[in-house]
Amino acid sequence: MARKPIESFAEAQRLAKRKMPKAVYTALISGNEKGSTIRQNPAAFERIGWLPRVARETREEQPLVRETATTALGMKLSMPVLPGPAGAQAIHPEAEVAVAKAAKEAGTAIGLSSFATKPMEEVAAANPNWMYQLYWTGTRDDILWRLERAKRAGSKALIVTLDATGGGLGRRDWGSPSIPNQVDLKAVFRFAPLAASRPAWILKFLAKGGIPDLGVPNSRSNPDREPAFAEVYAELMSTPVPTWADVEWLREVWDGPLVVKGLMRGEEAKRAVDAGADAIVVSNHGGNNLDSSYASIRVLPAVARAVQGQAEVWFDGGIRRGMDVAKALALGADIVLVGRLWIFGLAAGGQQGVHDMLEMVRDGLHWSLVGLGHRSFKDLSPDDIVAPDGFFFDPDTKTRLEDLELRRSRG
Ligand SMILES: Cc1cc2nc3c(=O)[nH]c(=O)nc-3n(C[C@H](O)[C@H](O)[C@H](O)COP(=O)(O)O)c2cc1C
Numbered sequence: 001m002a003r004k005p006i007e008s009f010a011e012a013q014r015l016a017k018r019k020m021p022k023a024v025y026t027a028l029i030s031g032n033e034k035g036s037t038i039r040q041n042p043a044a045f046e047r048i049g050w051l052p053r054v055a056r057e058t059r060e061e062q063p064l065v066r067e068t069a070t071t072a073l074g075m076k077l078s079m080p081v082l083p084g085p086a087g088a089q090a091i092h093p094e095a096e097v098a099v100a101k102a103a104k105e106a107g108t109a110i111g112l113s114s115f116a117t118k119p120m121e122e123v124a125a126a127n128p129n130w131m132y133q134l135y136w137t138g139t140r141d142d143i144l145w146r147l148e149r150a151k152r153a154g155s156k157a158l159i160v161t162l163d164a165t166g167g168g169l170g171r172r173d174w175g176s177p178s179i180p181n182q183v184d185l186k187a188v189f190r191f192a193p194l195a196a197s198r199p200a201w202i203l204k205f206l207a208k209g210g211i212p213d214l215g216v217p218n219s220r221s222n223p224d225r226e227p228a229f230a231e232v233y234a235e236l237m238s239t240p241v242p243t244w245a246d247v248e249w250l251r252e253v254w255d256g257p258l259v260v261k262g263l264m265r266g267e268e269a270k271r272a273v274d275a276g277a278d279a280i281v282v283s284n285h286g287g288n289n290l291d292s293s294y295a296s297i298r299v300l301p302a303v304a305r306a307v308q309g310q311a312e313v314w315f316d317g318g319i320r321r322g323m324d325v326a327k328a329l330a331l332g333a334d335i336v337l338v339g340r341l342w343i344f345g346l347a348a349g350g351q352q353g354v355h356d357m358l359e360m361v362r363d364g365l366h367w368s369l370v371g372l373g374h375r376s377f378k379d380l381s382p383d384d385i386v387a388p389d390g391f392f393f394d395p396d397t398k399t400r401l402e403d404l405e406l407r408r409s410r411g
Contacts, residue, residue, distance in 0.1 A: 006356040009320040016347035031287035038287030041318030044295035049386045053373030066369040067376035073257040078107025084337030085133035087115030100126035102354035119217040133159040136242040142221035163262030164289040251276035265395045266306025279312035302394035304332025322364015330380040
């Protein structure tokens with residue numbers, strides 16, 4: 001019998017909840033503090049409406065297949081969507097390798113977290129279009145060692161994440177236990193009730209030869225030792241945020257494309273471009289950084305305008321279906337990253353689950369283009385959109401955005 005695909009984010013989330021121990025699930029749905037931003041990011045998309053078009057002048061304007069192929073920093077993609085970097089500890093034994101394979105099958109790339117479970121070389125073998133994401137931890141020498149390794153493994157770009165560092169996170173009250181430094185006897189006893197609550201979940205790991213992996217192979221600073229997640233996480237929270245001089249230094253030592261992730265202000269996006277960024281990611285870390293950060297989609301038009309086509313504009317935060325992708329593209333994004341969408345797809349169904357989420361997004365983007373009468377995703381523009389007055393906001397001038405006229409650099 002043919003497999004029934006997972007058809008929506010809600011279904012993936014439901015399945016994930018059923019399959020995973022409560023504490024692991026809670027860690028995935030958690031935002032920071034009260035979770036205000038994690039709710040606002042997807043809710044903002046619901047307040048943006050379309051103005052559909054129906055008949056066009058010629059049939060050629062309404063082809064059966066709409067154009068979604070594009071490039072991101074020179075990589076050829078079948079659609080302007082890719083799984084962004086997220087540490088996927090203990091979600092699924094195949095972890096980021098499954099995500100990389102699903103992305104390759106869908107004709108797209110992935111961002112690979114510093115905190116990923118799988119070594120970058122394994123991910124690279126599964127999908128050559130991958131990009132190493134760096135958190136600023138350790139000394140410059142430590143970072144250099146990681147960058148050289150990423151270069152050798154063929155990373156197509158370097159993503160440096162500037163938000164959610166230096167204590168910006170501070171999760172509270174979500175009810176997930178702190179992650180142990182190593183899986184010793186004490187940790188096994190502490191996590192035993194958690195594992196016993198979902199035996200099938202732990203069996204999946206045992207079948208692959210082990211318990212959930214808490215090492216972070218891509219945060220190594222030398223060949224001799226793989227740090228534990230809790231260790232690098234504590235280091236991240238206690239390391240000062242990198243300076244613009246550090247970003248300029250990265251530009252000097254990394255000779256491929258540079259992506260600066262986690263920006264919400266046009267002035268900082270411009271600063272990143274001046275420091276040599278080839279792409280910036282408008283993002284509030286999916287609500288996992290400063291709680292009450294404004295919904296990222298609401299500042300996207302202003303930040304995209306500030307960049308003035310001098311770098312690719314990437315976006316993430318709250319994408320739950322293909323139509324959300326179309327809205328972000330209409331508002332100035334060149335590339336849209338998904339976070340929880342692939343995370344829950346992976347938790348719900350491994351590689352197939354991620355595949356289903358990516359195809360669901362592709363379909364939704366396609367149907368948005370059909371409903372709006374566009375041949376290509378490049379035709380999407382603010383002209384397709386209505387939103388409440390003052391809904392879009394320019395964080396630099398502190399004014400509402402009335403004129404959504406945007407200039408973009410699409411090839
Ligand atoms: C569980 C989890 C782990 C994450 N880990 C990372 C990470 O290691 N590096 C990073 O740059 N962003 C990380 N992010 C942020 C995502 O890259 C992305 O900005 C966010 O998930 C987008 O919002 P969405 O989940 O609503 O799509 C993480 C997000 C989640 C939910």
